[in-house]
Amino acid sequence: MNKKGIAEIGMYLYGFLILFCYILILFLLSFFGTSFQEKLDAQSSLDNNINLASYLGSEAEYSEVNISMMGLILHGYYSGDYKLLDEKTKEIFNPLYPRRGCLTWKIEINLKPDGEELHVIQNSKLGKEKNPGVILIKVPDENKEIEVRMVDRC
Amino acid sequence: MGLRLMGDEDAFQQSKDTVSMIVVIPVIFIFIILTITLFSRFAVKSFDVREVHHPLLMQRAVLSSDCFSDGNEIYAEKFTSERFENCLKIKGRNIGIKATLEYDGKKKEIYDNILMTNRDFLCHGKNICSDERYFVLVNDNGIKKGWINIFVIELKNE
Numbered sequence: 001m002n003k004k005g006i007a008e009i010g011m012y013l014y015g016f017l018i019l020f021c022y023i024l025i026l027f028l029l030s031f032f033g034t035s036f037q038e039k040l041d042a043q044s045s046l047d048n049n050i051n052l053a054s055y056l057g058s059e060a061e062y063s064e065v066n067i068s069m070m071g072l073i074l075h076g077y078y079s080g081d082y083k084l085l086d087e088k089t090k091e092i093f094n095p096l097y098p099r100r101g102c103l104t105w106k107i108e109i110n111l112k113p114d115g116e117e118l119h120v121i122q123n124s125k126l127g128k129e130k131n132p133g134v135i136l137i138k139v140p141d142e143n144k145e146i147e148v149r150m151v152d153r154c
Numbered sequence: 155m156g157l158r159l160m161g162d163e164d165a166f167q168q169s170k171d172t173v174s175m176i177v178v179i180p181v182i183f184i185f186i187i188l189t190i191t192l193f194s195r196f197a198v199k200s201f202d203v204r205e206v207h208h209p210l211l212m213q214r215a216v217l218s219s220d221c222f223s224d225g226n227e228i229y230a231e232k233f234t235s236e237r238f239e240n241c242l243k244i245k246g247r248n249i250g251i252k253a254t255l256e257y258d259g260k261k262k263e264i265y266d267n268i269l270m271t272n273r274d275f276l277c278h279g280k281n282i283c284s285d286e287r288y289f290v291l292v293n294d295n296g297i298k299k300g301w302i303n304i305f306v307i308e309l310k311n312e
Contacts, residue, residue, distance in 0.1 A: 019181060019185070022185070023184065023185070023188060026188040026189070026191075026192050027188070029192055043206050043209040043210070043213075044209070046209070046213060047209065047212075047213070047286065047288065050213065050216060050217065050288055050290075051288055051289045053226070054226075054227075054288070054289045054290050054291050055289060057226060057227075057291055057297075058289075058291055058297075058299050059297065092289055092299065093289065095301055096287050096288075096289055096301065099286070099287050100286070
């Protein structure tokens with residue numbers, strides 16, 4: 001075999017080695033690579049919106065008068081007193097949990113557009129916040145809204 | 155034009171080309187097929203809709219005016235199995251739903267496809283079961299606080 005033939009053998013070996021590596025990687029990726037799978041989490045947030053809507057419409061007795069939770073939130077905004085709201089909120093949401101693998105819940109009451117945090121109701125600070133449900137309440141006579149945000153703590 | 159016999163060197167060159175074609179052509183095909191296979195795996199996305207289907211059924215049960223709600227509150231007198239069966243229209247499918255409404259110390263249970271609803275023991279393998287609980291307002295001679303629990307079981311055909 002002349003020198004040219006020897007050089008060609010090296011080239012063929014190099015080419016086949018690259019091809020072999022490529023095919024091996026493709027096989028490994030095809031059989032063991034994870035396929036893309038997406039979960040649609042929006043549904044869980046909608047569940048929390050359903051709970052929030054019912055919560056805001058439910059009534060509590062305050063000074064011998066029935067007042068909605070939405071009214072209690074506005075009362076808290078003006079007076080700074082969220083004691084009854086805390087108590088009634090826990091009465092409503094504690095029986096719902098644990099659910100969907102989430103141990104507890106958290107409700108944040110924020111002022112928009114300022115972004116000021118008015119109040120937080122929660123049982124525990126442990127767990128990752130998931131599935132936010134949000135409802136906005138217009139503040140009468142002010143160009144502001146109160147954001148009521150509910151999240152699962154999982 | 156005169157004919158020339160193939161020399162040893164030409165014959166060697168031709169046989170070498172033939173061997174390399176025999177090897178290279180199938181390799182190219184394998185290369186193309188594997189590339190297409192791999193890229194089709196990445197290009198086609200699979201969506202896990204099982205976790206969406208059941209919540210949709212549950213949310214329809216809780217919110218739809220065809221079932222027992224007006225979108226805001228659940229009417230206790232509408233909370234019946236007959237109405238439930240007519241609103242979700244899952245008849246003939248391998249799905250069963252049980253809804254339990256608790257309010258004011260009362261507890262009501264209704265079923266859509268009753269044959270399927272006591273099959274909790276089948277909640278494994280390819281069969282899918284979901285359980286969700288909502289806080290709701292119940293209209294029963296006044297608005298009351300209530301909780302509705304919805305359990306869905308879906309058996310998968312093999």
